[in-house]
Amino acid sequence: MNLEDYIILHSDKEPEYLAKVNRDTHIRLINPRMCSGHLQGRVLSMFCHMIQPKRILEIGTFTGYSALCMAEALTDEGIIHTIEIDDELEEFIRQNFEGSEYNDKIKLHIGDALSVIELLDETFDLVFIDADKREYQAYYEAVLPKLRAGGFILADNTLWDGKVLKPVHDNDKQTIEIMKFNDFITSDSRVEKVMLPLRDGLTIIRKND
Numbered sequence: 001m002n003l004e005d006y007i008i009l010h011s012d013k014e015p016e017y018l019a020k021v022n023r024d025t026h027i028r029l030i031n032p033r034m035c036s037g038h039l040q041g042r043v044l045s046m047f048c049h050m051i052q053p054k055r056i057l058e059i060g061t062f063t064g065y066s067a068l069c070m071a072e073a074l075t076d077e078g079i080i081h082t083i084e085i086d087d088e089l090e091e092f093i094r095q096n097f098e099g100s101e102y103n104d105k106i107k108l109h110i111g112d113a114l115s116v117i118e119l120l121d122e123t124f125d126l127v128f129i130d131a132d133k134r135e136y137q138a139y140y141e142a143v144l145p146k147l148r149a150g151g152f153i154l155a156d157n158t159l160w161d162g163k164v165l166k167p168v169h170d171n172d173k174q175t176i177e178i179m180k181f182n183d184f185i186t187s188d189s190r191v192e193k194v195m196l197p198l199r200d201g202l203t204i205i206r207k208n209d
C-alpha cells in the first residue's frame, strides 16, 4: 500500500454518485486525470464546510466532479457558478449534475471564463481556479474585486507535476505561466497564502480584511 492509498482509507468514502462521475469520466474522456477525484474532492468538500460559502465560483468545470463536491456544503440559499469553455462537455456535465441532489444549486455557464466572469454580478465567498494554466493570473485579477474581504481563492495544479522545479522550455507556456502566477501570489500583499502539496499542488489564498 502506498501513502495515498493509506490516506484514502482513513478519509471519508467517495459518495456513490461521485464515484460514478469519476468512472464515467475515465471511460468517456481522453484526459480523465483533470478530474479532481476522491481525495481532492473530499478536501474541497471539507473546505466548503469550514468556509460555509453562500456564493462559489468555479473556473473550469470539466465533468462537474469538483463543483459537486463544493456544492455539498452550500446553505439553502447557496449557489455555485461554474464555467466551462468546451461546449462538447455540456450534455455530460448536465447529466452528472442531474444525477445528484445539487442540480438546483449549480449554475453552469458555457463560455470563456474571462468573458463570463465580467458578466457575473455576485460577491463570492470562495473561488476555485482550475482552467487554462496560462490564464491563472488573469483569472485571479478578474475575480479578486468580486471576492469579499476574508474570502478564499483555491488555485489548483500550482506544482504542475513538479515542472515548477525543473528547467523550462521557452515554448512550455503552461509551466511558465504557473511559475509566474506562483511568484506573483507569493509577493502580493493583498492576500495571505499557503501552498499545499495536495495532489498536483493546491494554493489557498485569503483576501485581506
Ligand SMILES: C[S@@+](CC[C@H](N)C(=O)[O-])C[C@H]1O[C@@H](n2cnc3c(N)ncnc32)[C@H](O)[C@@H]1O
Residues within 6 Å of the ligand: 034, 035, 036, 037, 059, 060, 061, 062, 063, 064, 065, 066, 067, 083, 084, 085, 086, 111, 112, 113, 114, 130, 131, 132, 135
Ligand atoms: C482541470 S479541468 C477542471 C477539472 C474540474 N475542476 C475538476 O476538478 O473535476 C480544466 C477545465 O477548464 C476548461 N477550460 C480551459 N480553458 C477555459 C476557459 N478559458 N474558460 C473556461 N473553461 C476553460 C477545460 O476545458 C477543462 O474542462
